[in-house]
Amino acid sequence: MLMRFLVPLLVACLSLIGDAFAQDAASTNRATELRDRPAPDARVVAPLAADSPVKVLARQGAWTQVEAGAQRGWVRAFHLRFQSTVESSSSGGGGGITSIFGFGSREAPKTSKVATLGIRGLTPEDFQNASPDQAALKKMQSWRADKASAERFAREAKLAPVAVAYVGSGS
Helix, strand or coil: CHHHHHHHHHHHHHHHHHHHHHCCEEEECCCEEEECCCCCCCCEEEEECCCCEEEEEEEECCEEEEEECCEEEEEEHHHEEECCCEEEEECCCCCCHHHHCCCCCCCCCEEEEECCCCCCCCCHHHHHCCCCCHHHHHHHHHCCCCHHHHHHHHHHCCCCCCCCCCCCCCC
């Protein structure tokens, strides 16, 4: 009787452990670039074609360090498709944990696969350690347009103003 409860629990735990280890397998979901550090302006190590297999080594914000063949580098996390996904199941009537222990519905569960990706924001340490990039600021300011230039551009491009209704917060 005790085995009826322990075996499904052991199988569920082993499945979770297997999924954790399988998470290091991925492939590119589009053509992308392998970079030497996790930044959009980093040096390109190599181009990667769509569907290139990679091994995930580490994650840092929106970037993932991978090994592609003999090369290591960083790619944008959204350019990857992970082999391991979260599988959720539902069955009509008593699903959930009761099904693990053999109770509830005997119907075949309906499954769907969902892949998720979390990207953290900036931490207080990130702000504390930030340093301004004066060259980038100067470059950005060089692209600034004054009101007269913007109006001249709009006239030449035959652009017309469009009123857009404000969408409130709903509260």
